């Protein structure tokens with residue numbers, strides 16, 4: 438067994454049951470789990486390794502519940518800069534049809550590097566397009582190399598344009614092949630144990646790109662293996678109109694009809710979730726991945742997060758794919774969640790501490806986990822630190838917790854995941870970021886050339 442003493446944090450945010458914020462706080466860690474959280478003076482003073490967090494704010498690692506990491510290859514594409522969801526997708530599908538396995542691997546590493554440096558320690562990724570031999574295994578390999586806790590969502594699209602769906606026929610898969618590959622991935626990779634670094638999720642892309650049958654069969658498969666379900670729902674008014682026209686139901690009614698509600702299900706966006714939908718999600722424990730930056734970029738609207746939280750709906754945060762939120766920065770997403778609720782529902786709609794809670798405990802709940810999202814004995818050793826001497830925080834140190842959310846988004850100084858130091862003094866220890874980004878940019882150019 439190896440031990441790690443984390444000491445002298447200016448402030449340590451626990452997100453434990455009492456929501457303690459501990460001045461001069463510290464942690465004692467054995468292998469990959471926390472065994473003690475308290476003022477530094479009350480902790481054992483010797484350990485195999487020591488991290489001195491003097492002048493730093495320490496918080497639980499942030500949890501990202503929605504992403505499409507491959508989209509880092511298609512940021513700020515001119516044809517998709519100024520469109521709403523359906524037009525945006527139509528312009529991008531034809532480019533994504535040229536993705537390769539290496540592109541998936543390298544873009545996932547790039548996206549994870551960006552997330553890690555912004556305080557995220559656990560992320561989900563929703564990969565739903567598999568051209569030219571690409572597999573979810575390509576993303577999983579990237580997560581293992583970089584050391585991120587990962588919920589790999591096996592997305593899918595099966596209804597192409599000729600059958601009334603949105604995606605081109607060239608990028609959809611056969612439904613039996615989708616289910617078979619999902620089963621293979623669960624059997625090969627899914628770890629249901631406490632402190633799991635890798636879980637597999639069954640995740641048809643959206644009601645407008647798969648059939649009713651695939652939604653039902655996916656739910657049955659996920660429940661046979663005890664894995665979670667994820668998709669997009671009620672993202673904007675066109676999405677709701679499609680659901681009414683095609684299925685004769687609201688998105689929430691459709692989800693219920695398919696068995697897509699429960700603690701093992703979370704839906705991205707839900708910007709247009711109506712009152713009965715909110716009540717349904719609260720009653721069934723169905724989770725929501727709130728993606729404020731993406732919702733603003735695509736002009737989808739303001740998700741009713743205040744109403745969802747008041748009703749008891751589990752809500753986590755998601756940066757969403759890099760083509761609809763070109764910055765995968767978790768602290769920026771926390772800040773945007775707070776600001777956007779206030780634009781929609783007034784200055785008391787969300788506090789800094791609630792925004793931070795959504796990004797930690799909220800995300801953990803949405804991913805159906807009780808071993809991450811808080812710093813307490815028995816929890817996974819996932820935490821990050823921010824150096825409070827940065828100019829961004831100047832003048833706000835009377836409340837370093839609020840400072841993290843209200844001031845300009847910062848990068849982490851330290852990130853520890855599963856007890857391992859992944860970011861040290863602001864630099865990743867597991868991959869050569871410069872080399873990864875250079876390769877990523879070459880591949881982004883290749884992808885654009887292939888699509889021309």
Ligand SMILES: [Zn+2]
Nearest residue numbers: 669705757758
């Ligand atoms: Zn998405």
